[in-house]
Amino acid sequence: MTARLLTETPQLTVDEHLAAHGPPPFADTGNGTGGRAGDSPLITAVERSGLTGRGGAGFPAGRKMRAVAEAGRRAGPFHSQVGTTVIANGAESEPTSGKDKLLLSRAPHLVLDGVVLAAEAVGATRAFVCVHDDPGRLDEAIVSRERAGLNRVPIQVVTVPPGYVAGQETALISLLNGAGPRPTFVPPRPAERGVRRHPTLVQNVETLANIALIARHGPDWFRAAGVAEAPGTALVTVTGTVARPGVYEVPLGTTLGAVLDRAGGSTETPQAVLAGGYFGGWLTLPAAGGLPLTDQALRAAGGAFGPGVLIVLPASACPLAETALVTGYLASQSAGQCGPCRNGLPALAEALGLLAFGWAGDDGLHWTQQLLGLVSGRGACHLPDGTAGLAHSALTTFADEVRRHLQNGPCDRIHRPPVVPVPESPAPDAAGQAKRGAPA
Ligand SMILES: Cc1cc2nc3c(=O)[nH]c(=O)nc-3n(C[C@H](O)[C@H](O)[C@H](O)COP(=O)(O)O)c2cc1C
Numbered sequence: 001m002t003a004r005l006l007t008e009t010p011q012l013t014v015d016e017h018l019a020a021h022g023p024p025p026f027a028d029t030g031n032g033t034g035g036r037a038g039d040s041p042l043i044t045a046v047e048r049s050g051l052t053g054r055g056g057a058g059f060p061a062g063r064k065m066r067a068v069a070e071a072g073r074r075a076g077p078f079h080s081q082v083g084t085t086v087i088a089n090g091a092e093s094e095p096t097s098g099k100d101k102l103l104l105s106r107a108p109h110l111v112l113d114g115v116v117l118a119a120e121a122v123g124a125t126r127a128f129v130c131v132h133d134d135p136g137r138l139d140e141a142i143v144s145r146e147r148a149g150l151n152r153v154p155i156q157v158v159t160v161p162p163g164y165v166a167g168q169e170t171a172l173i174s175l176l177n178g179a180g181p182r183p184t185f186v187p188p189r190p191a192e193r194g195v196r197r198h199p200t201l202v203q204n205v206e207t208l209a210n211i212a213l214i215a216r217h218g219p220d221w222f223r224a225a226g227v228a229e230a231p232g233t234a235l236v237t238v239t240g241t242v243a244r245p246g247v248y249e250v251p252l253g254t255t256l257g258a259v260l261d262r263a264g265g266s267t268e269t270p271q272a273v274l275a276g277g278y279f280g281g282w283l284t285l286p287a288a289g290g291l292p293l294t295d296q297a298l299r300a301a302g303g304a305f306g307p308g309v310l311i312v313l314p315a316s317a318c319p320l321a322e323t324a325l326v327t328g329y330l331a332s333q334s335a336g337q338c339g340p341c342r343n344g345l346p347a348l349a350e351a352l353g354l355l356a357f358g359w360a361g362d363d364g365l366h367w368t369q370q371l372l373g374l375v376s377g378r379g380a381c382h383l384p385d386g387t388a389g390l391a392h393s394a395l396t397t398f399a400d401e402v403r404r405h406l407q408n409g410p411c412d413r414i415h416r417p418p419v420v421p422v423p424e425s426p427a428p429d430a431a432g433q434a435k436r437g438a439p440a
């Protein structure tokens with residue numbers, strides 16, 4: 001199947017982009033054109049396409065766009081002068097994922113077309129592209145589009161301070177509102193009240209690139225790839241012990257084994273795959289190879305699609321040690337404002353560390369399981385849920401390993417360098433100031 005989002009070309013200039021894709025059509029909205037934003041044909045097309053968000057949660061993109069458009073209409077004429085906002089989430093704070101950086105570096109104009117089209121469709125008056133590091137010389141790309149008349153709403157690039165939770169949608173809104181990138185409790189959801197208390201559409205950059213393609217080619221074209229319950233293609237980052245780690249564009253529903261084969265297959269006897277990244281779950285290999293790559297199927301088996309991450313763990317690695325290291329990193333990323341997260345995640349990381357690297361005893365296992373219950377569902381963002389989900393997945397998928405560790409202490413494999421990439425980065429920048437670009 002021909003790639004839709006990714007090309008082999010290093011970076012398409014605006015002229016190359018227009019030659020490859022043609023000009024972006026108008027979303028035909030109520031944004032100054034006299035129509036009603038909620039009636040946007042683009043929103044209907046995105047709903048029909050079945051496109052789901054590619055940032056991790058997999059929420060239907062058309063439904064979110066409609067909610068924002070309707071919230072903007074309800075807010076009335078005063079609101080429309082101030083403005084609904086679109087945020088393109090290119091933070092990619094998941095350390096195991098590389099797809100958003102690659103997409104922004106190869107096809108920034110496809111993402112920016114999606115930003116403009118989504119903004120028009122929901123009646124937004126401005127847009128922000130949020131990135132940790134700008135992988136696509138976005139400022140230059142925006143200027144070159146200006147000359148080509150493609151920026152039909154003002155677009156500003158905002159640098160997001162480091163940190164795992166900084167890419168969460170309410171953290172981005174908090175940043176754009178002039179505070180640090182700290183998540184806030186919902187409701188109100190961003191669709192109702194976001195930047196400057198106005199309706200805000202937050203979409204992942206890959207989702208927006210797909211919106212740009214759906215605007216051009218329609219929902220049936222989009223559905224021609226993928227499967228009925230998970231249409232389209234997705235960018236998948238494959239890493240761990242595979243011959244050719246990297247980002248692959250694959251039709252959803254492709255089997256997990258076929259995706260690993262595209263990455264050259266495992267270079268060592270495989271043991272498991274971490275499906276969905278840090279908020280995902282472990283699936284044993286080769287059994288999981290036949291699973292279709294859809295969030296539904298992966299979740300039913302104990303994994304997740306998440307932001308499209310597959311990490312192959314060889315038999316020579318200790319899955320408990322790998323999980324403990326990731327959990328330690330996630331605990332270090334707490335924004336520190338919700339008690340169960342601030343206190344519970346370090347305790348969970350310590351308990352898992354003891355299980356993997358020390359002598360936990362039966363009490364240790366019991367305590368770990370108790371902690372899972374104490375942190376789950378107890379934060380403003382899903383950091384505690386995601387961390388507990390990964391830990392739970394390790395305890396159940398590798399129950400035999402847990403028993404062996406409890407009986408015999410740490411295994412020899414803990415001395416192997418970790419397979420799952422874990423940044424050394426310290427706690428997030430609590431002050432959370434954007435280096436540039438926070439709107440006035
Ligand atoms: C702790 C945490 C970190 C997140 N980081 C990112 C991120 O870096 N990029 C992203 O697109 N979504 C991230 N998300 C998901 C966003 O909150 C949001 O759901 C997403 O940007 C919506 O876009 P989508 O519907 O197009 O996927 C994160 C969520 C959580 C809970």
Ligand code: SF4
Pocket residue numbers: 165182183184333334335336337338339341342378379380381382383384
């Ligand atoms: S759950 Fe944790 S990371 Fe999320 S907002 Fe609360 S303290 Fe911050």
